[in-house]
Amino acid sequence: MKIVIANGRHEADFMIKKFIQDNHKLVIINSDQHFGHYISNTNHVPVLFGDSTKAYTLDDAGVHNADVLIALSTDDIENYVTCITAKRLFDVKRCVSVVRNPKRVDLFKKLGIDSVICSTYLLGESIKYESLIESFTKTLSLENDKIVITELLIEDDYLIAGKVIKNIDFPPRVNISCIFRDPEVIIPNGDSLIKAGDKLIIVSTPKDQEMIVKFFKTKVDDDE
Amino acid sequence: MMKKNRNKILIIGSGRLGASIAGKLSAAGLDVVIIDKDVSSFRKLDDEFGGYDIVGDATDLFVLENEVLINEVNEVIITTNSDNVNLFIAHICFYVYDVPHIYVRLNDNDKGILLKNTTIKPIYPFSLSFEEYMRKRSENDNYENSHS
Incomplete structure (x- = not known):
């Protein structure tokens, strides 16, 4: 699978390690230059430094026809724009967005994001189940x-x-x-x-x- | 469901542009609501402004529904200082609330492509400045040509 990982810090690093093990083709974009370097050095993968909400960044990174894009920024709206741009302009098949604000889970889905993950929401649910x-x-x-x-x-x-x-x-x-x-x-x-x-x-x-x-x-x- | 009477104009972002539009439309007797996250930004509103100002986050559906009363809005002008926020709010107004007239300021012309298949109308400061420059420049050329 071709997987795009846009932004994120340690969670991005964790996923990248896992996806490399599973032999997926990775495209990594990060707007934080320092962290981008860190990810690149520890995992020996290329990281494109840039703003993933800009179409030209996604174009440069080569996200075209990716199977999945995962948007991990701490800014919900940045994740929304990244996902929508990837979906509409680059035919990315499935977009997954992380959100901080649990109220945005349903809204993002309604606006066309395939999958929305909110850690606060999940944490609450899992504590309930535990x-x-x-x-x-x-x-x-x-x-x-x-x-x-x-x-x-x-x-x-x-x-x-x-x-x-x-x-x-x-x-x-x-x-x-x-x-x-x-x-x-x-x-x-x-x-x-x-x-x-x-x-x-x-x-x-x-x-x-x-x-x-x-x-x-x-x-x-x-x-x- | 009875169709609510839509007669309000909503302005999101009380910057120089938002506040000026608010003042102008309010002075013309229209029912104007302006929202901004920062209370101090309403200082830009002039004395003529007779509408409502609301301090709040226009990306929050609760605020849009319960404070702004978005279902009564006929026209929205989105002028926050972030293109991404502007685009997001424009999509909410179009896809979730069916606001009939939506104008959005986008500093990056490239983002306009994300308004495809909608009736949202973009305003591009870049294009306006560029066109203005070209116009002024051609005036200058004409002037020089006519005096040479």
């Missing part, structure tokens, strides 16, 4: 929290351990998308068996998540 659900349950939210993916480890003493899916009396709106039984990945059907040590990947709405986790974690003793 406090709700025990720590060994991992969750990931998608589409601004309309969907959550829960990863759940099945322990020996869970009531559903050792049962076949069709024999389990599930509450409504439960979907086990995947069973991970190292190294196997099983897409379950009614005849699939759930074993202790399995990791279940469950897709649900955030509303149902707590209920679902509670159901799966019912222990043998609890039922008596």
Whole structure:
């Protein structure tokens, strides 16, 4: 994939390291000359110094037809203009903008930014989840929290351990998308068996998540 | 939904240009609202100005909806000192609030391309200065030619 990273500091550095490992083609633009040098020196990649809201900067950097552009400036509006310019003038397929102000998430989407990420917003949401659900349950939210993916480890003493899916009396709106039984990945059907040590990947709405986790974690003793 | 009566003129950014337009239109009897982040910028408004001034951030939808009453605005003139902010607000006014008449000042002519497929009208100080220079220069040429 061709990925453009516009601005940002340590988060940009982190992503660049990761994308280099994954062998993506990177285009890096930074308006901070010092930090641009730092990124360039530590990762051995070219960094274009310039203002990414200017069409000629994006042109010079060669962002044409990139698969993704990620705008990481601390100035929300700069990110907006960078994304819109990249999309409309350079046919960048997908633009991701970071915003500081959580109120701008919906607005940016309405104005045509494909994906908007707000750390304050995510932080708030994840603190909420962390406090709700025990720590060994991992969750990931998608589409601004309309969907959550829960990863759940099945322990020996869970009531559903050792049962076949069709024999389990599930509450409504439960979907086990995947069973991970190292190294196997099983897409379950009614005849699939759930074993202790399995990791279940469950897709649900955030509303149902707590209920679902509670159901799966019912222990043998609890039922008596 | 009943269509609200749009009769206000909104000016965003009370710099020299914004404040002058506000004064002129207000003196002509129009219903003018001017907004700026910085209260001290309203000092540029002249005594003739009889409209409302609002201290606030015009990129904040809450401010636009509840203080400016954007749904009553027929015409907006955007003159903050940042092209990016001006462009962003112009897009909000066009795509979110359907403001019928939108004028935006852009110092960088290249940004005008981002107004394609909209009815937003750009004002380019660069073009105005350039044209003025060329005009003055040709006047000068004519003068010299006629005296040589």
